[in-house]
Amino acid sequence: MTPFEAIAEPSRRAILDLLREGEQPAGSIVSAVGMSQPGVSKQLKLLREAGLVSMRADGQRRLYRLEPGGLADLEAWLLPYRRFWARRLTALDDHLEREQ
Amino acid sequence: MTPFEAIAEPSRRAILDLLREGEQPAGSIVSAVGMSQPGVSKQLKLLREAGLVSMRADGQRRLYRLEPGGLADLEAWLLPYRRFWARRLTALDDHLEREQ
DNA sequence: GAGTTATATTTCTTTTGCGCTATATAATTG
DNA sequence: CAATTATATAGCGCAAAAGAAATATAACTC
Incomplete structure (x- = not known):
């Protein structure tokens, strides 16, 4: 499992x-x-x-x-998603700034 | 689901x-x-x-x-485990320091 | 509007997984 | 060693989920 x-x-x-x-x-x-x-x-x-x-x-x-470390694989899988969302937020920020 | x-x-x-x-x-x-x-x-x-x-x-x-945020519940659930392991590592560090 | 493409839904079979009861194992106590 | 306690395993019934095939829906093209 x-x-x-x-x-x-x-x-x-x-x-x-x-x-x-x-x-x-x-x-x-x-x-x-x-x-x-x-x-x-x-x-x-x-x-x-x-x-x-x-x-x-x-x-x-x-x-x-x-x-300890049992959830490491799960954390590793999640990592790129955190990056993905961070990028999205950055893009949103940029967008909002351009609108000002 | x-x-x-x-x-x-x-x-x-x-x-x-x-x-x-x-x-x-x-x-x-x-x-x-x-x-x-x-x-x-x-x-x-x-x-x-x-x-x-x-x-x-x-x-x-x-x-x-x-x-975006679809995995937020999962992240939230994981958070205390990260803290748990961080504490464990800190405790280990302390232990090793005392042994020096 | 007939045919075609893109996707969803239905239906079926098979497998998987949960939770239970009953039973087994292993340590402990008297 | 018999009885009790703590935990594990086995076996069963059932519900859920996965995968495939067939069919339906909806948009697009000619």
Whole structure:
């Protein structure tokens, strides 16, 4: 699963948002998002496959956290769009200036 | 369809990437991405519903272009993650400095 | 107005993905 | 070691989405 597909699903975005607060055991995530335990477990697996989160074992618990750089591909894809819009705004500014 | 879902599909990202070169008639998009004409038409409709592109008629042709700000929601969602990682890097820097 | 071009819509089949329940695994406690 | 807790996996039903073919619509040309 690509990061693009991973963030398409609201429940996965909710999990990621939650993990911004810091590392959390799977159980806390289940409590936070209103979803069944197996459902959360499945989404966590997909998020791991997408490289957006990582896991470590702590006894019987599994601690999940955001993977730094997991959204790098997404950021990289977005970059030229930011440039595109910046150019458009510049062009608009120029246009408005010429009209004055 | 949300922008998050819209960019999940590779063919739709290809269309968006293509439109960064400027406004294009539907036919050019069909030629560029290797997909059937109805398929492209369907994806263009979804991209419009997501607010990522807009269309104007020019005779019998339909000209599509990127909608500025269409990815704003996505950018807004990403913002706190950039802050999150910036903090992490700062914390790492601090740590390394203390070790010196 | 008949034929042609450009695009959209409909319809169908197939695949994918979500969320659930039930079950398995693995660590912990008594 | 039996019972409990934490998490993962398997299997299922269903809804959504993708891709293709066929058809419709609308504009243009002669």
